Amino acid sequence: MAEDNFESTLNTHYGRKGLGDRIIAALKETGKDLDAITADDLSPVAEFHIGGQGATLQLAQSAGMGAGMRVLDVGSGLGGPARTIAQHYGCKVTGLDLTEEFCRVATMLTELCGMQERVVFMHGNALDMPFDDSSFDLVWTQQAGMNIENKLRLYQEVHRVLAVGGRLVFQEVLCGPETPLHLPVPWASEGSMSFLRPPDVTRDLLAQAGFREMIWHDVTAQYVDEYRKLAAQTADPGGPPPLGIHLILGPEAGQMRRNVVRNLEEQRIVLIQGVLKKA
Numbered sequence: 001m002a003e004d005n006f007e008s009t010l011n012t013h014y015g016r017k018g019l020g021d022r023i024i025a026a027l028k029e030t031g032k033d034l035d036a037i038t039a040d041d042l043s044p045v046a047e048f049h050i051g052g053q054g055a056t057l058q059l060a061q062s063a064g065m066g067a068g069m070r071v072l073d074v075g076s077g078l079g080g081p082a083r084t085i086a087q088h089y090g091c092k093v094t095g096l097d098l099t100e101e102f103c104r105v106a107t108m109l110t111e112l113c114g115m116q117e118r119v120v121f122m123h124g125n126a127l128d129m130p131f132d133d134s135s136f137d138l139v140w141t142q143q144a145g146m147n148i149e150n151k152l153r154l155y156q157e158v159h160r161v162l163a164v165g166g167r168l169v170f171q172e173v174l175c176g177p178e179t180p181l182h183l184p185v186p187w188a189s190e191g192s193m194s195f196l197r198p199p200d201v202t203r204d205l206l207a208q209a210g211f212r213e214m215i216w217h218d219v220t221a222q223y224v225d226e227y228r229k230l231a232a233q234t235a236d237p238g239g240p241p242p243l244g245i246h247l248i249l250g251p252e253a254g255q256m257r258r259n260v261v262r263n264l265e266e267q268r269i270v271l272i273q274g275v276l277k278k279a
């Protein structure tokens, strides 16, 4: 698929209009004071990956984050991970995402919790990043690579924008030993949007791009149960709690989450956290 076409497919998939309004309405329904919102309050809807904010904090612990670090979040979505690491570790974070609506809502949510001095969002493609060489100390990315076919170019771009000795810190869904994938899933309504590679291929590509592996951690088993509960909650007759990822996924949320559970249980997908160093 040509890149322009793919951008529009991605924007249709993720960027359903009115998302900001739906989130504000849900926050009001939970009784939150809109003048006192924190990154943690927003995490149920803004941490759009398996394991939610818990997985972000787990990954950050092994990543060697530090105050004042210049961090780039590739595929930053609604900015949940960016705000979490800025709030918990004192980093300055730039988020880059190809879905325009996500960038708009991420900026609005960041202003809502008064973090706009530390966290900013830009619309752009991870395969052609609008940053100079060596601009960041750390590149963070959680579950964005599944939509990106040209992994080598992605890793080369990450390598380019990292300072020497900088780290790539990621959580990614990779292809398990069984195929095909049950669809739809939260990152793809159809197969042509999902580009999963097996762990060994991914590791080779990262090495080819110039990365040295420090941590490679298969966290699939750790998060299956939690995701099962989330899927059950989405199907609950009373409906899920007001603030959640279903606000992004829309009417297919239940089916998508059930499919993630099946894909995890049947080893069609695996969840990996990793830390790599720019050699």
Ligand SMILES: C[S@@+](CC[C@H](N)C(=O)[O-])C[C@H]1O[C@@H](n2cnc3c(N)ncnc32)[C@H](O)[C@@H]1O
Binding pocket: 010, 014, 046, 047, 048, 049, 074, 075, 076, 077, 078, 079, 080, 081, 096, 097, 098, 099, 102, 124, 125, 126, 127, 141, 142, 143, 144, 145, 147, 148, 186, 187
């Ligand atoms: C499942 S969401 C994860 C969002 C966020 N990382 C999180 O964990 O909350 C995947 C994100 O990757 C973004 N994405 C996919 N392909 C991209 C690309 N080529 N460049 C930038 N962002 C991309 C999508 O727009 C989407 O926001």
